[in-house]
Amino acid sequence: MERGGGNIGAKKRGGVGEKKELFHVVHKIPVGDSPYVRAKHLQLVEKDPEAAIVWFWKAINAGDRVDSALKDMAVVMKQQDRAEEAIEAIVSFRHLCSKNAQESLDNLLIDLYKKCGRIEEQIELLKHKLKMIYLGEAFNGKATKTARSHGKKFQVSVKQETSRVLGNLGWAYMQQNNYVAAEIVYRKAQTIEPDANKACNLGLCLMKQGRPDEARQMLRDVALRKFSGSDDYKAVSRAEELLQEIELRPGGSPVELEFSIGEEIMGRLDVLINEWTPFQSKRLPIFEEISSFRDQIAC
Template sequence: MRRESMEGSSKKTSPRNKENLFHVIHKVPAGDGPYVRAKHAQLVQKDPEAAIVLFWKAINAGDRVDSALKDMAVVMKQLDRSEEAIEAIKSFRRLCSKQAQDSLDNVLIDLYKKCGKIDEQIEMIKRKLRLIYQGEVFHGKPTKTARSHGKKFQVSVKQETSRLLGNLGWAYMQKLNYMAAEVVYQKAQMIDPDANKACNLGFCLMKQARFDEAQSVIQHVLEGRVPGSEDCKARKRAEELLQELESRQPIPDLSDALGFNLDDDFVKGLEQMINEWAPSRSKRLPIFEEISSFRDQLAC
């Protein structure tokens, strides 16, 4: 029995098992190519500069180009080299598979946000929404598998649409176009509501001096009537907005002074978006049917 136990222990600590355990712990792929060495430099050695050099080598060698380009851009962003990352994706995404393009678009959106390139961010988000409308995302499937912090989870088309609309609303807020942001956040909340977007919607209403509407939206968060209301950050922000609202001294709305209105923007109507984006074959998703009443709502 003692001998068998010792043999079992020997198997568990064999070099091969140790190597496999190392890859699992550090989330480093097996092998010895430039991409694997790049991930080792990034995750184990914590040397982002060396990782970038090796990611370049992986791309040039054709070694897991999809992952190498995306991972390199992420590391560049962490080093405040977002401009370089944008150019790298634009130059080399043609080498990547069709399946990788959606992920690269998401990385680009984050890079544009990091660089303050709001107009480019808006155009990219609109392009992704166009693809959703045309039924060309997720390869025709209702969900896709996403990964965050090493964990996999399923994302539906509905959730992805709401996420993109939320990002679009945030971008319009950065341009002080609160009217456009409000419309986008309203639609995002209709599709897949959450507390963070509700707070942003309340803020946009406040900036337009629509205090009663803003209070109603914010109260829904504080009363736990919006998904995600239990989140501490969302609740704290709602409380701060309510305090500002009660003081009736929000920051002045500058959208009129800057000439922003619905006629200037993509949000002139999401219905116009539908008319322009309608594909030759009818593949309109049900969530876009909700948007078709947008013009009627504006008229009310």
């Protein structure tokens, strides 16, 4: 009888432990009682973001999972419309994080710069990411990385990441009304991985430069679903709207200043290519045609 009673007690204790473990799995909270664990509990279970930020700070100061604490705190700050504080936190404390965390911190900063309208800093960081890709140092030297979106994990290749970064860079130039530079970047992105949304943006760049015939052809290709992602209703709808705009305003002439800015960007690319020359043995195949940017645009 005593032995049976002992087994029942063990089962009960096991049941409590299993429930506790299941709680951590469901809420995606690490086990323990450290400042970082407390911060995650406040963020995900108690839904108290302000208190969570306080405990993320404590975790960083205590050296408790600093990589995760800094990234998670920046995300919560962004959600609380405290993006400027998040930028300051990352810039000030990223030196405490591991090398493996730096790329994801860059991605966070790019989003934060975009949210704050700090376009110049966004552009510089995007250029830095392109250089890291070119030198073979993106993804910490690996060919792919694991990303997460809407709770699902998936693999991202260097090729896909390059196209994504170029797309973001093109959009940033568009926010500066620098449509020549944006066109250069979008054309390169399209040679790597043709995409309907980027094609729409490229069409808009051509429209803004007074080149309606080129824009019309680009947008018709989207409407006819010749690009990946053209099944997306939003992309097709946007292409059709831009085509209607061309028909209403088919004329227009490019702004000379924009072309001069474009030439300056071309020069910078040439300089960058020269800087990369000593690292040719490490550069990736997708960048083999980068030196032909000018020829592509001239055509």
